[in-house]
Amino acid sequence: DTHMTQSPSSLSASVGDRVTITCRASQTxxxxxxxxxxxxxxxxxxxxxxxxxxxxxxxxxxxGSGSGTDFTLTITSLQPEDSxxxxxxxxxxxxxxxxxxx
Amino acid sequence: EVQLVESGGGLVQPxxxxxxxxxxxxxxxxxxxxxxxxxxxGKGLEWVGQIKHDGSEKYYVDSVKGRFSISRDxxxxxxxxxxxxxxxxxxxxxxxxxxxxxxxxxxxGQGALVTVSS
Numbered sequence: 001d002t003h004m005t006q007s008p009s010s011l012s013a014s015v016g017d018r019v020t021i022t023c024r025a026s027q028t029x030x031x032x033x034x035x036x037x038x039x040x041x042x043x044x045x046x047x048x049x050x051x052x053x054x055x056x057x058x059x060x061x062x063x064g065s066g067s068g069t070d071f072t073l074t075i076t077s078l079q080p081e082d083s084x085x086x087x088x089x090x091x092x093x094x095x096x097x098x099x100x101x102x
Numbered sequence: 103e104v105q106l107v108e109s110g111g112g113l114v115q116p117x118x119x120x121x122x123x124x125x126x127x128x129x130x131x132x133x134x135x136x137x138x139x140x141x142x143x144g145k146g147l148e149w150v151g152q153i154k155h156d157g158s159e160k161y162y163v164d165s166v167k168g169r170f171s172i173s174r175d176x177x178x179x180x181x182x183x184x185x186x187x188x189x190x191x192x193x194x195x196x197x198x199x200x201x202x203x204x205x206x207x208x209x210x211g212q213g214a215l216v217t218v219s220s
Contacts, residue, residue: 034206092163
């Protein structure tokens with residue numbers, strides 16, 4: 001099974017900042033990588049699929065990149081509502097999550 | 103509008119059984135793979151298992167194999183998770199999710215809390 005490792009585990013940023021979250025796969029997974037946002041007390045929400053394709057309705061300040069084993073989720077112009085936990089996922093495996101505090 | 107509504111959660115003793123249901127609407131349920139994903143209190147997401155659109159294939163995470171079973175009723179747009187021999191470590195919020203290609207969880211329900219405790 002492929003193991004997914006996210007970094008950092010948590011980070012703090014300010015409104016208007018740009019942040020990057022990374023996800024590393026234990027083996028090559030081509031572009032089969034998704035990103036989710038989970039706000040406190042809510043169900044997860046799909047942000048990015050196929051490593052870089054923005055899900056319908058997701059603000060364009062979210063973007064994803066990478067292939068092979070290394071992937072990134074970038075959020076520009078941070079907003080207060082971006083405070084959440086972010087997860088990467090490949091097939092049946094999720095990363096451990098990154099807590100973002102605004 | 104796509105809707106997934108879980109029900110059937112609650113408190114159960116260790117060794118007991120529980121059946122979760124997920125009522126789907128707003129999309130062609132019988133055309134989609136479906137999954138269950140769980141989240142223990144204060145922890146991350148864990149995929150539990152999935153079922154093919156026609157029910158002919160099912161896959162599970164190792165920790166629930168032989169204890170949990172996923173089924174579906176396409177005539178009634180419903181997904182089920184039968185959980186037997188429950189353990190304290192199965193305590194979690196259980197989400198049903200509609201899949202897209204590549205095991206992408208496109209839509210999620212609101213979750214059902216299962217607590218395993220004596």
